[in-house]
Amino acid sequence: ACVEDNDIERAIKHMMAFIEQEANEKAEEIDAKAEEEFNIEKGRLVQTQRLKIMEYYEKKEKQIEQQKKIQMSNLMNQARLKVLKARDDMISEMLNEARQRLANVAKDPSRYPALLDGLILQGFYQLLESKVTVRCRKQDVQMVQASIMRNIAIYKAAVKTNLEARIDQDNFLSPDISGGIEIYNGDGKIKVSNTLESRLDLMAQQMMPEIRVALFGANPNRKFLD
Structure with missing residues (x-):
């Protein structure tokens, strides 16, 4: 067991x-x-x-x-x-x-009278009015008057119409204006600004592309030239 x-x-x-x-x-x-x-x-x-x-x-x-x-x-x-x-x-x-x-x-007597002739005659052609008023500097009154007389004859021969032009003896251009003239139509509602400053501004605006190229070179992004 x-x-x-x-x-x-x-x-x-x-x-x-x-x-x-x-x-x-x-x-x-x-x-x-x-x-x-x-x-x-x-x-x-x-x-x-x-x-x-x-x-x-x-x-x-x-x-x-x-x-x-x-x-x-x-x-x-x-x-x-x-x-x-x-x-x-x-x-x-x-x-x-x-x-x-x-x-x-x-201030240049050899250049300014001829320049005034061109500015005044251009104003006559732009307005094509029978009566105009010319505004100038106070010191230019005699020179402008002589230019008006010369250019009225040229205008009449070209346009074949009479023209009365007077100088505004009550309102002269601002002393800040360097020269040139403003021409108004008979009722004074239309103005042609041919001051030296306005001509410079117009020329600068028209020549701005050329000015930019002359100063900074051609724009490489511009594909077309007007």
Whole structure:
């Protein structure tokens, strides 16, 4: 009976050892499986987050690049406006200097009378009226009167009509005017301004493209020349 008990006890221990070993192997298998699934899930999450981070920074990079382009465009426009303003300022200074020199034209007895002749006759032709009033500087009255007399004859011969022209002795040109004349029709509603200043402004307006090319060179963006 003692021998049988020992055999039973050994059999039980052996069975318990087998069960324990099997349990340990199963636990190790479960741990290994759990670790594998954890690593897979961790890798998936890391990859997902990495993609999100990459996408986030890619968007940020594009935004920064766009902002850089906008800023660069703004800076270029500001620089272009500064260049254009500097050019306009230079042209304005040049025209102001030319205006200051106009006074010398009226002081030249070899040039001014002939210039007045051209300005007065042109005014006659522009108005084509039978009666006109000429306004001039006070110091030019005698010179303008002589020019009127000369040019009435030229006008009559060209147009074949009579012309009465008088100098406005009540209203003279402003002392700021360097020379030249203004001519009005009979009722004073139509005016031809042929002062030296107005002629300079007209000439500057007509020659502005040539002036810009002479000062700053040809515009590379301009495809057609009028």
